[in-house]
Amino acid sequence: MDVYLPIANLSVDGLFIVALGALTGILSGLFGVGGGFLTTPLLIFYGVPPTVAAASASTQVTGASVSGVFAHTRRNGVDYKMGGVTVAGGVLGTGVGALLFRFFESVGQIDVVINILYVVMLGAIGSLMMREAITSLWPASGGTVRKAMKRRHHPLVTALPLRWRFYRSGLYISPLAPFLLGVVVGALTMLMGVGGGFILVPAMLYILGMSANVVVGTSLFQILFVTMATTMMHALTTQAVDIVLAALLLLGSVSGAQIGSQIAQKAKPELLRLILAAIVLVIALRMLYGLGVQPDEIYTVVPL
Amino acid sequence: MKRALFLLACLFALTAQSDPILVPDVSQDEVQVRQGFTGTELLLFGAILDPSGSRAAANYDIIVVLKGPAQPIRVREKEQIGGIWMNAESSDFRSAPSYFAVASSSPINEIVDDRTAAIYELGTRFIQLSPSGTIDPEEQARFTAGFVDLRERQSLYKEQIGGVSISEDVLYQARLSLPSNVTTGTYTAETFAVSNGRVIASEVAKVEVRKVGFERFVELFSQQQSFLYGLLAVALSIFMGWLAGRLFALI
Numbered sequence: 001m002d003v004y005l006p007i008a009n010l011s012v013d014g015l016f017i018v019a020l021g022a023l024t025g026i027l028s029g030l031f032g033v034g035g036g037f038l039t040t041p042l043l044i045f046y047g048v049p050p051t052v053a054a055a056s057a058s059t060q061v062t063g064a065s066v067s068g069v070f071a072h073t074r075r076n077g078v079d080y081k082m083g084g085v086t087v088a089g090g091v092l093g094t095g096v097g098a099l100l101f102r103f104f105e106s107v108g109q110i111d112v113v114i115n116i117l118y119v120v121m122l123g124a125i126g127s128l129m130m131r132e133a134i135t136s137l138w139p140a141s142g143g144t145v146r147k148a149m150k151r152r153h154h155p156l157v158t159a160l161p162l163r164w165r166f167y168r169s170g171l172y173i174s175p176l177a178p179f180l181l182g183v184v185v186g187a188l189t190m191l192m193g194v195g196g197g198f199i200l201v202p203a204m205l206y207i208l209g210m211s212a213n214v215v216v217g218t219s220l221f222q223i224l225f226v227t228m229a230t231t232m233m234h235a236l237t238t239q240a241v242d243i244v245l246a247a248l249l250l251l252g253s254v255s256g257a258q259i260g261s262q263i264a265q266k267a268k269p270e271l272l273r274l275i276l277a278a279i280v281l282v283i284a285l286r287m288l289y290g291l292g293v294q295p296d297e298i299y300t301v302v303p304l
Numbered sequence: 305m306k307r308a309l310f311l312l313a314c315l316f317a318l319t320a321q322s323d324p325i326l327v328p329d330v331s332q333d334e335v336q337v338r339q340g341f342t343g344t345e346l347l348l349f350g351a352i353l354d355p356s357g358s359r360a361a362a363n364y365d366i367i368v369v370l371k372g373p374a375q376p377i378r379v380r381e382k383e384q385i386g387g388i389w390m391n392a393e394s395s396d397f398r399s400a401p402s403y404f405a406v407a408s409s410s411p412i413n414e415i416v417d418d419r420t421a422a423i424y425e426l427g428t429r430f431i432q433l434s435p436s437g438t439i440d441p442e443e444q445a446r447f448t449a450g451f452v453d454l455r456e457r458q459s460l461y462k463e464q465i466g467g468v469s470i471s472e473d474v475l476y477q478a479r480l481s482l483p484s485n486v487t488t489g490t491y492t493a494e495t496f497a498v499s500n501g502r503v504i505a506s507e508v509a510k511v512e513v514r515k516v517g518f519e520r521f522v523e524l525f526s527q528q529q530s531f532l533y534g535l536l537a538v539a540l541s542i543f544m545g546w547l548a549g550r551l552f553a554l555i
Contacts (some may be wrong), residue, residue, distance in 0.1 A: 004341045004484065004520040011342045047485070059537050066545025067541060067552075074553075084490050112390040146418035228538050237533025239526050250541055254548035262552075277321050291388045299450035304376040304397065 007242035008052045012249055014260035016046075020247035023058060025256020028064040028197070029071065029217070030264050031276045032245035035197055036061045036189075036227075037118075037283065039249065048245070055241045058189070058227045060249035064257045065224040071261040079214045082166045083174045083221035086182035086200070090226035093186020098233055101191055102208030111300075114192055115287050121188070122284035125202045132206075136270045166210075177208060186226050190233070197223050198280060212269060323354040324364065325427050326505040328495040333480075335482065335513040343484040346370065346511065348407075348493050349477035351377045362509060364478045367426055367496045372403030372460075372513075373380050373489030374421065379451045387508040395447040398434040402487035403460050407467025407478040415498050424503055429463050490514050 003014040020042055025036025037058045043053035072078050104110040181203050185196040200219040204210045210218070221222045237240045266270065331347035348368045376401045383392035397409040412427050422430045431452065435444050455461040460483065490510055499503040506548070515523055526533045 002340055002342045004337065004339050004519060009487070011340075050313065062538060063545040065542035065543050067549040068545075070549035070554075071547065106496050108391040108394060114390065116388075144484070149340060170410050184553065187453055228542075231541075232531075232534040235526070235530050235537060238531055241526065241534065241537050243526075243540065246537055247540060247544075251543045254545045255552075257545070258548055258552035262313040289470050293389070294383055295383070295389050298382050299447070299455065300380045300382070300391070301400075301451065301452050302378050302380070 003244065003248065004043050005052075005245050008048050008056075009241060010047060012046065012048070012245075015205075017245065017248040017250040021252025021254070022256040024249075025059070025064050025067075025258075026084060026260040026263075027279075028061070028220075028258075029068050029097070030255040031111075031197070031201065031260075031266075031272060035064060035253065037122075037192070040192075043245075044267075049239050049240070050242040051234075052242050053247070055238060056245040057248065058230040058234065059241055059243075059246035060253050062185065062224060062227040062231060063250040065220045065227065067254045067257040068220040068261060069217065069224055071258065072220060075213055075265075077217030078221050079210070079218045080164055080221070081164070082178055082210065082214075083218045084170075085178045086185070086218075086222040086293045087225040089179040089182020089184075090186035090189070090196075090222055091229045092134045094184040094229050094233060095186075095187075096183065097187035097190025098237070100187065104191075108302075112291075116293055117192055118217075119186065119284050119291065120288045121199060122287070125199060126207065126280035129202055129273055130281060130290055133270050133274035133277055137274060137300040141169065143232070143233020150198060170273070171210060173208065181207065186223070188224050189230055192237050196226065198276075216264070230268030260302065283304075320383075321477075324497055324505055325355065326495060326497050326507045327351045327353065327456055328368075328493070328509055330493050330509050330511055333509070333511055335511060337486075337513065337515045338434065338517050338519055342483055343482055343486070343518075344469060345479050345481045346493070347477060347479055347494065348509075349475070350495060350507075351475050352505075353474065357504070363499065364473075365410050365498045366469075367406065367408040367412065367415075367498060368468060368478045368480070369425060369494045369496070370403070370424075370480050370511075371401045371492050373486055373491070373492075374399035374401050376400070377451075379447050381450065383552060386441055393443075395444065396436045397448075397451070398436050400433050400451070401431065402489070403482065403491065404431055404455075405462045405464070405480045407464040407480060409468040409470055409476070411465050411467065412463075416501055416503070420501065420503065423515045424494075426496070427440060428456065428463050431461075432518045457537075458485070460486070464469070486513060 001014040002011050004011045027038065028035045039057040039060060040053050041056065044050050047297050069078060101110065104113045144158060162170055162176065164176045165172050180199070185200050188199060191197040196220050200222060201215055204215045204219060205212065231241060322525045328348065328350035328468070335344055349371070352364055352366070376396070376398050377392050378396050380391040380394040385392065395513055406427055412421060416426060421427055423430055433443050433448060452461055464478070464480070467480070470476045490512055493509045493511055496503050514520070
């Protein structure tokens with residue numbers, strides 16, 4: 001089924017795009033990540049111009065997170081207070097990210113910056129999650145089977161002034177910690193063209209120490225608003241949001257997200273984290289390989 | 305007087321003989337880009353007439369060149385720096401055609417020399433990209449070659465040797481395909497008649513490639529009402545997400 005994309009200026013196979021949306025939607029419902037880290041590179045690989053891919057992917061992530069947020073709301077899986085703080089940080093972060101993006105683009109190094117960010121972020125997070133998931137799935141074989149340690153937040157978080165109670169997350173910490181986390185994730189969202197869930201989820205778990213049952217819902221809540229801000233920013237500045245492309249992606253991803261969140265309720269959370277860790281590590285390794293190996297295209301063209 | 309008239313007649317006759325008339329046409333003077341557009345094929349055809357009526361001098365070769373609207377571009381070159389492949393040097397070109405196809409009835413290097421080919425841009429090697437800035441010619445050639453190679457693999461630049469067929473020494477035709485990712489704008493189709501290594505006649509026709517209907521509406525909407533367009537995109541995504549949530553809640 002050929003569909004012509006009016007902003008991307010090319011015709012694509014509509015069914016392929018819907019399937020791509022469904023794949024990322026399932027990931028989104030399953031792990032609470034937006035799936036942008038898969039959509040954007042795959043769209044670019046398919047021939048969609050990078051800016052259009054990033055802009056339209058952020059629109060798609062909005063849709064996937066809406067259905068995810070709804071699904072998690074039904075089981076009280078969203079901490080709105082925590083979400084609100086991270087959203088405030090996130091919107092500020094998108095502005096910072098947009099400035100950084102423009103700077104790196106003007107010096108022609110945006111691709112390398114994005115790739116290095118991917119390798120560093122995904123590599124660090126992936127190995128952290130992998131280690132944690134393995135120790136919780138197969139406790140240390142030292143003979144003494146220890147009870148899994150109760151997760152606490154990072155010592156730096158306690159050093160911050162001002163403390164709020166976040167009941168659903170089971171935390172009494174400074175709002176500055178989630179706010180700063182929001183800023184960082186927002187900036188990365190704009191820079192990397194991703195929802196930021198794959199950074200947010202582990203950060204909420206291991207840095208803030210939020211209780212696991214609200215992490216996915218709250219991170220989706222933050223992603224929802226930050227990607228809305230990103231879509232608007234793209235629509236106003238780059239004018240690269242392709243609504244036809246976004247609609248096709250949405251069609252797949254909103255259904256995928258529902259399926260994903262159904263599976264998530266039945267599966268073991270440790271196993272889910274192990275799988276997510278594996279996916280994240282594979283992508284990081286692929287990107288690392290891509291940095292060191294001569295690329296297929298030595299020359300790239302940008303309009304002036 | 306009689307002699308002068310005779311000379312004049314000879315002049316007319318001679319010029320008439322060395323100046324064949326080229327009557328080119330394109331199968332369509334407008335390409336509409338709309339939903340389901342997967343590229344199209346343009347048929348460039350026409351007749352070459354010798355005013356004297358004889359086909360004695362009919363050993364012409366025909367070259368057609370189809371060019372898309374030119375854009376200023378920057379070409380970046382990746383290099384391995386500290387183990388990482390990253391953009392290093394770059395070169396700017398003021399007018400790179402977004403599409404360039406040339407078809408000829410015989411191999412171009414057999415019918416014209418490089419100088420003539422360069423003058424009329426007969427071949428992807430001879431596209432005039434108007435490089436700007438001060439770069440040494442060797443480096444410029446490297447960038448140009450890299451750029452042309454990239455566009456050739458995107459099937460936006462191409463050379464079709466033998467792509468022009470001539471029948472009865474009078475009619476010629478060439479088919480050139482436009483991929484779906486072509487840039488919209490005014491395309492020029494130039495036809496050259498070549499004889500003995502010289503271009504002896506040329507004609508230009510224009511083809512308009514433009515978006516129509518819904519595609520044009522979306523493009524204009526995104527450019528002229530970008531705030532509303534962004535809101536619409538956000539609203540669409542929220543609505544579809546919400547709808548899916550409701551539908552699946554029923555199951």
